[in-house]
Amino acid sequence: MSGAVPTYHQRVAKEKRALIVAAATALFLELGYDRTSLARIAESSGVSRATLFKQFPSKAALFDAIVTESWSTADEEDPPPAGNVVDGLGIIGRRYAQLLGRAQMTDLFRIVIAELPRFPELAHAQFARGKMPYFESVRSYLLAEHEAGTVRVEDADLAATQFLGMISNYVFWPTLLVPGWEVSAERVAQVVDEAVRTIAARYAVHGPGA
Structure with a gap:
């Protein structure tokens, strides 16, 4: 139970x-x-x-646990209901930014990048058990919005990649490359809002969320 x-x-x-x-x-x-x-x-x-x-x-099983727990919020929260793509993407974007801001996420990527030449299986585990399931949840949400008639998305993979990329490229990837890189909560909110507006401008149709 x-x-x-x-x-x-x-x-x-x-x-x-x-x-x-x-x-x-x-x-x-x-x-x-x-x-x-x-x-x-x-x-x-x-x-x-x-x-x-x-x-x-095994160490492989332990690393799988690190990956799973680093991406754990993807499984703990239900996707927003379809019907308003602006509100829905806003919720998803804020969750994603919060997830990327966790210390264990940065640690996970540093381990994978450092060990990639000798242990490519770690990158595969990170992708298969972490990144891909999260990506699929966003893709499924966009398809649900498409079915609801709020957006017209012919390539959900591309649309999900565009949305997540606009957020991660500003709030996450520089933390691995630029010493001391920090993004304020206000700036994170702005980045998410702009990503939502960009996707809505590209894909939303007339009606709820347009």
Whole structure:
């Protein structure tokens, strides 16, 4: 039952899992994926090796958990209802900007970029388990708006890419490349609003949200 209160053991397991993921992320950033052993992660997180191996039998499984939790808000919130593309994209855009502003998201991309030459499977995991499911949720929303008659979108993949790209290119990617790059909350809101207006100007039809 989804509404059941977690037992003591479930709460402890969840807390230990969070400690393991945090320790692994820090060590992957400091030492690199290859040089970080599960034993070292167990020591750093303060759990036994048996506890770690029970939850994560391999580094690949642990990295998958980092990806999943970094993109977790994509699964926790329902998409806005179709009917007003301006309001709907505004909600999606604010959620996306907030997601990209999380420290664990920046850490995830730094790990993937640093290890890409030797471990391309990490990039595949990041794309397949994180980026792509989130992208698909935006694409599905645009298709729902198309069906509702608020937009005319012939290429939903392109439209979703355009919208997300306008936001990430300003609020996220510079954080990986420009030391000290920071974007105020007011500026983030402006970036999202402009992205919404641009997509609406390109795709909205007369009616709700146009």
